[in-house]
Amino acid sequence: xxxxxxxxxxxxxxRQVLETGTIASLTGAxxxxxxxxxxxxxxxxxxxxxTVHLSFRVNGRPTALDIDARASLLDLLRERLGxxxxxxxxxHGQCGACTVHMxxxxxxxxxxxxxxxxxxxxxxxxxIARANGLxxxxxxxxxxxxxxxxxxxxxxxxxxxxxxxxxxxSTPEQIKEYMSGxxxxxxxxxxxVAAIEQAAPQIERS
Amino acid sequence: xxxLSYVQVRTAREAIExxxxxxxxxxxxxxxxxxxxxxxxxxxxxxxxxxxADLDGANRIDTxxxxxxxxxxxxxADVAEHPVVRDDYPVLAESLSKAASQxxxxxxxxxxxxxxxxxxxxxxxxxxxxxxxxxxxxxxxxAAIGGIDRSQAVLGASAACNAVSPGDxxxxxxxxxxxxxxxxxxxxxxIPISELYxxxxxxxxxxxxxxxxxxxxGISVPKTAAGRNSTYLKVRDRESYAFALVxxxxxxxxDGDRVRQAHVALGGxxxxxxxxxxxxxxxxxxxxxxxxALEAARAAFAEARAGRHNAFKxxxxxxxxxxxxxxxxxxxx
Numbered sequence: 001x002x003x004x005x006x007x008x009x010x011x012x013x014x015r016q017v018l019e020t021g022t023i024a025s026l027t028g029a030x031x032x033x034x035x036x037x038x039x040x041x042x043x044x045x046x047x048x049x050x051t052v053h054l055s056f057r058v059n060g061r062p063t064a065l066d067i068d069a070r071a072s073l074l075d076l077l078r079e080r081l082g083x084x085x086x087x088x089x090x091x092h093g094q095c096g097a098c099t100v101h102m103x104x105x106x107x108x109x110x111x112x113x114x115x116x117x118x119x120x121x122x123x124x125x126x127x128i129a130r131a132n133g134l135x136x137x138x139x140x141x142x143x144x145x146x147x148x149x150x151x152x153x154x155x156x157x158x159x160x161x162x163x164x165x166x167x168x169x170s171t172p173e174q175i176k177e178y179m180s181g182x183x184x185x186x187x188x189x190x191x192x193v194a195a196i197e198q199a200a201p202q203i204e205r206s
Numbered sequence: 207x208x209x210l211s212y213v214q215v216r217t218a219r220e221a222i223e224x225x226x227x228x229x230x231x232x233x234x235x236x237x238x239x240x241x242x243x244x245x246x247x248x249x250x251x252x253x254x255x256x257x258x259a260d261l262d263g264a265n266r267i268d269t270x271x272x273x274x275x276x277x278x279x280x281x282x283a284d285v286a287e288h289p290v291v292r293d294d295y296p297v298l299a300e301s302l303s304k305a306a307s308q309x310x311x312x313x314x315x316x317x318x319x320x321x322x323x324x325x326x327x328x329x330x331x332x333x334x335x336x337x338x339x340x341x342x343x344x345x346x347x348x349a350a351i352g353g354i355d356r357s358q359a360v361l362g363a364s365a366a367c368n369a370v371s372p373g374d375x376x377x378x379x380x381x382x383x384x385x386x387x388x389x390x391x392x393x394x395x396x397i398p399i400s401e402l403y404x405x406x407x408x409x410x411x412x413x414x415x416x417x418x419x420x421x422x423x424g425i426s427v428p429k430t431a432a433g434r435n436s437t438y439l440k441v442r443d444r445e446s447y448a449f450a451l452v453x454x455x456x457x458x459x460x461d462g463d464r465v466r467q468a469h470v471a472l473g474g475x476x477x478x479x480x481x482x483x484x485x486x487x488x489x490x491x492x493x494x495x496x497x498x499a500l501e502a503a504r505a506a507f508a509e510a511r512a513g514r515h516n517a518f519k520x521x522x523x524x525x526x527x528x529x530x531x532x533x534x535x536x537x538x539x
Binding site for chain 2: 048052070072091093108159177
């Protein structure tokens with residue numbers, strides 16, 4: 001058996017650590033990475049409530065599956081489809097961390113019943129990068145240090161893209177008002193407003 | 207959350223039939239921003255959900271006739287940004303755009319918003335048995351009365367409940383004498399919005415006069431020149447994305463520089479969307495200045511009663527309403 005100390009701790013991605021819940025292991029002996037790889041990725045679990053059939057598109061990809069009728073769109077994306085970009089902050093529509101687009105409108109995926117997505121187009125943070133690189137809003141967030149811990153960032157970026165497309169990003173005051181549904185506990189608001197001002201001219205209004 | 211069945215329907219008739227067939231534990235759901243939230247909190251426990259968000263034509267917005275008409279499933283965001291609403295009825299547009307966030311306004315319907323339930327902290331946070339609440343558990347008592355009551359009502363409270371009616375849009379509609387179209391088993395009926403809400407009295411769990419199987423299919427507002435001389439002023443703990451501490455909807459019918467008829471309603475301070483008739487009486491036939499506006503505003507709060515921590519709402523409410531009266535008057539061309 002190889003000595004765990006021989007392994008490079010940075011073989012692990014932050015996501016693998018989070019998904020497997022083994023943060024504590026970093027302080028002691030490292031787990032073999034092969035074991036981690038097997039545990040990573042979505043873990044479909046049998047639904048235990050009444051189910052409904054859902055057929056929709058996620059980031060342009062047709063997707064069909066049976067879901068628990070109670071499920072939120074957020075839980076569906078994260079727990080069944082492995083799209084963990086949208087975050088569960090409050091789970092009550094109060095923080096904006098779960099923001100995604102449904103039929104090109106921004107919505108709180110935690111308060112959207114997944115069943116409502118039937119026949120619709122859902123876009124998450126995983127679906128916005130362009131073939132030639134990051135979405136201009138993603139790049140603008142990097143350019144302006146518009147984050148600290150990053151937990152709210154996917155929701156901020158999805159809300160920001162919609163804010164521009166709606167035509168609500170013409171002044172800093174308007175940006176603040178129409179981004180008020182996204183809370184940033186690190187307080188990166190100044191950078192967020194600057195990022196949106198930078199990206200706005202590069203994004204078409206819908 | 208209990209397991210539940212979920213069905214989408216296309217017509218009001220279909221919805222009502224499905225509702226009746228499903229029995230006691232059925233609920234309609236539209237945007238779901240309120241109901242689904244309350245399900246997560248264990249306050250609402252439906253076993254059957256009938257989704258009425260996509261009823262045919264239910265998101266219609268029609269400003270051509272002698273009344274503005276908003277289908278029950280029209281989205282708050284869409285009504286807020288409709289050019290006629292925005293330009294000619296700012297009180298309506300502002301009440302919507304100052305409510306919730308754009309994410310939620312993209313989901314919530316203007317019909318469902320009429321039936322939004324209170325944000326009383328004891329109502330929302332005590333479903334595990336921590337706090338009694340006469341709205342959640344009829345007859346269990348009220349923890350807010352004599353409790354941490356900073357957010358509670360100063361108008362319209364009873365000995366059983368002082369929970370605030372949370373909406374902004376219903377307050378604006380109250381000022382504009384809106385009517386609500388309801389469809390039920392026996393067809394369609396139309397009521398003034400003032401008749402939709404029940405004062406808490408001894409039965410605070412009965413909040414609306416709408417029948418169990420009825421659907422809000424539309425809201426209409428009489429067209430009036432007062433629409434342009436109108437405003438919705440909302441004061442919150444933070445500048446945006448919060449429920450009202452106090453809010454005021456004002457629309458003024460003017461005769462030159464004199465008020466022919468004022469339309470006044472208050473939010474954040476009362477157990478139902480609150481019509482400020484005493485303020486209207488003070489303003490009738492008068493010219494507007496700050497002193498007169500404040501006199502009218504204080505009249506609207508003459509019967510207000512404070513608890514332990516919410517007395518500030520009476521003064522804040524009067525000053526907010528006075529500001530709104532002046533703002534509305536300044537829009538008079």
